[in-house]
Each structure stands twice: as C-alpha cells, then as structure tokens.
Amino acid sequence: MSKINELFDSELKVINLGLESFSDDLKLQKKAVVHVEWRPVAGGNKKLSSILNQL
Amino acid sequence: MKIELMDKNLYVQLINENEASFRVHSVFNQACNLYTSQGLWLTLVSKNKWLPPNGIKLNHSRDFRDCYLQDELIRFSIRDQEIKLLNLCLHSLEINQKESWKNKSLKLEYMKAYLDLEGKSEAIGKVDLPKGVKSSYHSLEKALEENNLEKIKIAAQGLIGFGNGLTPSMDDYLTGRILMWKTWTMQSTAVKEEDYSRVIQEASKGRTTTASEWMIRFAAQGRCSEEIINFLHSYFSKSSGSVFEDALKEVLEIGSTSGEDLIYGMWCEGMRLLKKYEGGNSEWD
C-alpha cells in the first residue's frame, strides 16, 4: 500500500507551521494538531543568517 | 502510571533502592518535582516536555495540577514496566565528526548575536546588575581565568540565588558555564584546568531554591536535560546552520529567561576557552 493510501487509512494528525488560524480551525473541528510558533531562521535577520550560512 | 521515558541514571538508582513512595515537592502544568525519604530528587514531566536529569516522562499531557498535590505522598513502581531509558550524561555525547575551530567560533558569534537580537531585557546578558552582584560577576571571570578554585567559590557565593525564576537567573548562567566547560574538556585535551563545578555546587548549598541546587548538582555531575544535550551535541559536531539554530531555539524556550541565561553562560565560557586555547591544538582542525 502506498504511503498516501496509508494516510487515507489513518487518523489525520497535523503539525501546523505558520498561520495560527489554520491550527485554530483544526482545533474547532476537534482534530489532532500541534502548532509550531514558527520563526524564520535567524529571526529573519541578515547578519544572523549570513553567519549560519557559513557553517 | 504509564512511563514513556526515563533518565538512565535515575532508573539504576531507583531499581537498586527499590523506592516506591515519593513526596510531592512542587507541581506545575506539565511537570512535578518529587523527593524520596533518602533525599533523592526526581521530576515527572508530561509527554510534551524534554526529559530533565532524574526525569521520568509520562505518556500523557494532562495538567499535572489536576493529578498531584503539593506535599502529598504518591506511590508507583518502575519494576513492572518496560521503560525506554535515556542517558543524560555529557559523557554519552557521541561526536562523530568534530566541528572545526572556525565554525565553533562562528557558532559562538551566532549565539551572542541571537541573544542580542531576540533576548529579553531581564536576562543576565542584558540586565543592569546591582553593585555587589556585578562585582562578584567580574571576580568570577578573573577567578576562572586563574582557575583559582577558592576564588571561584567566593565569587559564586556572591552570585547564587540572584534573579527571578524558580531557578534564579545567575544559577542558570553558572550552570551554562559549567556544562560548556565540562563538554569542552571532554572533547579536548588542550584544556589544562581543574574542574571548578564542585566548588560552585558547594557554594550553592543553602543559597538558592532546592530545584536550583539540584540543577547545579546535576551539572556538576555532568548531567543536564535532553534539549541542552542536543544543543551541546550540535555545537561540538559538524552541523548545518539550521540544525544548530533549531537546537539553540529549543534551549531558549526553557522557562522565561532560564534558557537565555544558560546560553549566555555557555557563550561566556566558550569564548573564554576558545580565546585561551586558541590556535593551540591541531585537534580542532
């Protein structure tokens, strides 16, 4: 069975990264969701990301 | 009580001592501290939390305040369960590919820059310290340079217990320093210093909260929680920028400023060691 068909046969469990409203909507429907307070790499800061990029 | 994961060290101790009853010290939303009649300290955490030293992770995430009351006696046994064990000792860190000196320097730069950008104003790195504490802070730096254990202890006595939180800010800072020192010396023979963690542990007795005393004690034993182990691993291993940053983020999530203070302490100690043993050891390259 393909992984996609396996998904169809399982309970949907979502990790949401980004818009909180998407998590809220899933919670409203009593669906399993974990919301990640996603922040960009290096806080979106150019100086920080330039350091990281050197690694 | 269904246990999902446990500190290996704690497991060995509990199995040998056949402990089954525990007094509740303090209860939080997703964690609960316990102690035994022998004075052993342990922490229950929900499945949402990283495993702390002497920790037991349960397999639910219900509010612990609904399950436990401060000072009550609870009983459970670890004998009749198959439990996954986790080694939270720095000794267990397996660094397969050592990070280069240059990158370790970059990572330190990153830690500081991240704290400068995102850190809270009440954190140790940013806050205005009162005179006495500031003086002890500088004394400590000097004493560490000299690796003078007696002076380190005196300086620590002027720092421990200062700051807000269940683990006061300075305690977190000192813990960060200890953990960085210990890991650094495990990874390199270049550091020729005496281990100062024991004197800091001695200095902490009676000067701070019980929880913090235990945190420092664990650090002196070379033990710390999962996310800090992960961070140290990603610091000392060849890792990509994003892996390092993710590990950093997880530690920063600890408490309100605890994580920041820990990282700041690690940064201070890392900078000191990097500078002192700079260019000295080919092991780094």
Next chain:
Amino acid sequence: MGLKSYVKKNAYYDSVVLMQVTKELKKSEDINEVIVGMGTALNKELAGNLGLLTDEVKATTQNDFFVSLDGEDTVDMDEVLNKITELLNKKKTSGDEDYRPATLKSALKVMPEANLALFSIPGEYAYEEVKKALDENLHVMLFSDNVTMDEEKKLKDYAKEKGLLMMGPDCGTAIINHTPLAFANVIKPGNIGIVGAAGTGTQEVSVLIDKFGGGTSQVIGTGGRDLKEQIGGTMMLMGFEALEADDETEVIVLISKPPHESIAKKILERVKECKKPVVVDFIGGDTEMIKSYGAHACISLEDAAQKAVALAKGNTPEDFTGFSMDEGAVDEMVEKEVQKYRNTQKYVRGLYTGGTLADEAMMVLTESLKAVYSNKPKSPEFKLEDVFKSRENTIIDLGEDEFTLGKPHPMIDPSARVERMKQEGSDENVAVVLMDMVLGYGSHEDPAGEMIESVKEAKDSMASKGGHLTVVASVCGTEGDPQDLKATEQKLKDAGVILMPSNAQAVKFVDKIMKRIS
C-alpha cells in the same frame, strides 16, 4: 508611598505565571519599584537596596516566593495585590494549555504519530523547512507562494521518491480524511475523489457535489503550477494513483487550468488506464482531447460536479449547460434588470476573491464580449493599466499579489472588495457587478455581512443618478461550513443581490444581460 509585599511560603510558580504577574505589574506607571522572586539572600539584598524589604519579605527563606512593590499614592496597592494573588492562584492560565514547540523536530516529540505538516510560512524560507518535513516522512501541504519553480520541482521530485504528498506551493485547498485544511469547505463524505490544481475551483466543485447530493472521499490539492511543463504534473499523477487505489473512491475528478499540451497528454494517458470513471475539467481546455482518452470533459466547474455526482450514482452524465430554474424565468429576470438601466450603463465589473472563479467568469464573458479587461487577462492587450481602476468590461481577481501586498487575502479580509464595490457603484457606465462569496474554513466569519453595506451604497449611488445597479453573486458554501449558509444567502438577497446557485450560472446570467444590453 505605598509599600506592599506578598509572601507565599514553599511556593513554586512556573515561568508562565511569573511572566503574567510581571506583565500585570508593568501595566501601571504609578508603580515605582517592584521585585518578584524567591527569598534567596541575594534577592532579599536587592529588595533591601530598592527599599522593598518589608518584614515579611525579610523573613522568607530561599524556597519562599515573594513580591514586593512600591507605588504612588494614586495606586490602590491592595487592589494590585489582589490581582497578583488571583493570577498566582489561578488554576488554568490561558495560553499554557497547549504547548507550542519552537521547531518541527520538537513538534514531532510532542506528536510522534504526526502524518501531515501544513506550512503557511513566508515563501523564501519554505524550501528548507518543507524539505525537513519530507525528511521526516511527513506528507506536506504548502500554502505559501513565492517559492521558485525550481524549488517546487525539487520538493515534488523528492516527495515522489519518498511516496509522499507534496501539496503546493500555492496550495490553498485540501480535504484529507474529511478534514478541511487551510481554505476548504465541509463536504459530506462520499465516493468522489478530487485532485485539484486550482484552489477555489476545487472548492466550487466540492461544494456543488455536496449540493447535488454527492460527497467526497478525498480532496487533494497540487498547487497552481503542478501542470506546468517544468513541474510535469507530478502531484496530479500521484494523487490520481492514490485515488485509483483508494477503496472509498469510485469516481475521480481532476481540475486544473489548461495544462501544457505534453502534460495534458501525460495525465490523460494515465487516466485512460483507469477502470474508475474520471471527470477531467481543464477549465476551458480542449474537451475533444479529453474525450478521446475516455474521460468525461466539462464545460464548467458546475458541470464537472454534476457529472461526478451522476457517475457516483451510477447514472450517465449529461452536459449541464443551462440554469437550475426554468430558462423562461431567467429571461424574465434579465428583462426586469435591463429595463431599469440608464443608457449610459453598458459594462460589467467582476470583483472576485477566488482566482479560478474569476477565470471561469472571464472564460464565458470573453466569448460574447471579446474585450474583457483584467489584472490577469486572457490576452495581454486587455491587461489593466491601473489594476485599481476598472475599464469597460473588467473582471478582477482580488487575490492576486498586486492587491495582497502587506494585506490579508480578500477571502480573509473583505475590506479591499468593499472599497472597490463602492468605486464601481459610482461609475455611471456600470450595469452589473458580479462577485463570488466563498465560505468554509479559512474564510472570513461573515463575508456577506461585510459586503452588504457597500452593496447598498453602490446601488443607492446608481439609483440617485436615475439608473440601476445589478449585483449578482453565487455563494460557494455548504450547510456544514462554519459560517451560516442560510443567513449568508438571506443577507445578500435582502441587500438586493441576485443569487445564483453556482458561479457558472451567475456568469451565464450576467452574460444574458450583457447580450441584451448590446
């Protein structure tokens, strides 16, 4: 001055509670000094230095908690203390019920059984983050756009290698295991599976399937560019194969804007091998080609839904070209509107929040009107010089970048359309305003409510000039949606909006009016 302290022996508060206390104390400017902490020697020393060492604080030991504050006479210190003790003793503090992990990895620690990651982060960061999710064997839905075509190809190829769903980038709609994700409606469960490369097109088809008495098994999104030559239709094919193998699915519907010819062939070759009936809507695409591969072609999104439901019930699908109500009655309605126009009124303005619905409108109206201006016209000569100013016959997609820079999408925030409606109403050359009203999760909680004032204003404005503004709309929503469908429809009708059962019929109705005017 008011010096007050609060002490709790052997008390341990977590950081969330302490942060709330600190926040509360910072609120009042008239509180001069404050210290919150455990009764360690150094904290007490600090309290002393700040003049906050009351006797009870002095008596604390390191495992006791204290708050000490000093404020102006204007501050009711007792009240402040009450608030603090309330916070400290509150059983559940809001916001700490759900743990919010900082990264995908830690989210997986919390929910190791997670099987899908939904991303709506800025596009420039999406590639790296999505790759991490695919590495962890998670299926992915990527709502974000501003991801390069190259990145999309890499992600989809990687996902294909791993056998995972990679829905997007720019995928706004999916319903997996009957769970609406991002912008999607609540559709009755059934045996029709959909793979859609067009967000609101997928929403419209699924909503109409529900309306016609059918239901969906799975609704898979692929993102708008899946059927471009460079991407090659990877997700549409993977989704198609999964539906083919899915027991719950008995009819498959594919929706997309007309794909590149080679891709269309690739998809249709695969469709040909399928034993289940397949409805293919390449919106405005080559219907003969589709039929030649044994699939059912469509003339509109509504037609696709009708055909799917017919097949789902084991019936023979027929082209649905007309109206739900008697055509004679429709013609009467047209007449009624036309009679009220001033002779200056000759144009239609389409104000759309859904891209595919705007496309459908343009497709139909261009046939009769030839010149239809837009911010994304069928041919470049009809590109609006200023997208904020309509010209002659104009259909706009308010969801496009030029309208959403720094602002939420119009399905979430109707205000952009509200302004435009008033603008069109004050243009005496406009006869008809056409719009969509999309409900479902993700959309505004009352999009109709937000529009009716401006609709009335626009109509009044035209009436005051001796003319009449026709406003036509269709509601893309179901009874199961979080918005109240009946109330939505009623609000619109009460405001004088002519409601048609589908976008296709709304457009055809407008088309009739435009033919009558010319």
